[in-house]
């Protein structure tokens with residue numbers, strides 16, 4: 004656990020970037036700092052690895068004050084990923100990843116093997132290992148940045164807007180892969196973003212900061228959406244928070260109706276579209292959902308289906324039943 008106790012940062016010009024921040028960041032989970040520009044997210048993050056020194060309060064990792072060891076030793080045990088990856092331009096991809104293991108004096112073969120394994124784990128084509136960072140796309144560079152941060156197997160990883168500089172499709176892929184990777188590695192990740200959707204998608208817990216570096220709310224995403232602490236948080240999470248909160252509702256007993264005759268199935272029983280009102284033309288299917296999916300997926304299926312019926316499929320993509328708006332609404336009742 005990383006603990007902030009009354010942590011303050013006052014810059015030499017008098018700016019109070021972080022004001023009496025107290026929170027507990029659980030181990031093995033992703034905690035996201037989110038808030039408007041200038042609210043002190045980066046300052047809070049960088050005080051953890053002491054690239055910025057706090058001016059008040061205490062920060063500890065697993066009970067040990069981060070000031071009890073020297074800053075360089077502390078940093079070697081903490082992975083750090085920043086926007087634009089911050090790779091060394093004159094080092095190849097594999098050498099970038101090997102930076103910290105080399106500093107730690109690992110033998111060459113082990114270092115290279117570890118670096119290649121990590122590149123594979125973050126989804127980078129190994130053919131790119133001998134390239135220089137400038138010869139990679141932004142998304143590929145970010146993957147290398149993540150691999151480099153993981154190279155010495157740190158328990159803690161700090162990520163400062165790591166996916167902000169890539170286009171939305173690549174960002175989505177990188178987010179998915181971070182979640183997949185985290186299921187394997189279970190690191191304590193502190194992630195900074197100004198994007199509330201990214202915070203809600205990635206965070207086990209989300210700390211919403213307001214300008215002046217004050218904590219507005221610290222809660223799991225579902226709670227943030229369901230019970231924003233005040234008008235600031237309510238405004239920040241957005242108008243459609245009710246709909247987005249459905250992402251976290253997973254009814255496993257959603258009653259299904261039998262498949263209607265105007266749903267067209269292929270030979271294997273997979274839904275392909277709708278034939279509505281005896282028209283010849285086949286209408287597109289809309290999105291589908293599976294048992295155990297979120298209520299949002301079920302509602303999406305209803306809303307995108309030309310028949311108003313959302314199709315539920317099994318693990319083999321075979322249609323097993325449909326739901327209508329009334330069924331979804333009923334599942335929403337407390």
Ligand SMILES: Nc1ncnc2c1ncn2[C@@H]1O[C@H](COP(=O)(O)OP(=O)(O)OP(=O)(O)O)[C@@H](O)[C@H]1O
Nearest residue numbers: 014016018020039040041042043044045046047197
């Ligand atoms: N070296 C510095 N000297 C003085 N003030 C600073 C310094 N660095 C940051 N600040 C100020 O501290 C406040 C918090 O900055 P910080 O970079 O932590 O915010 P942020 O939430 O990460 O912002 P952004 O989302 O725009 O990156 C801002 O008002 C900023 O101008």
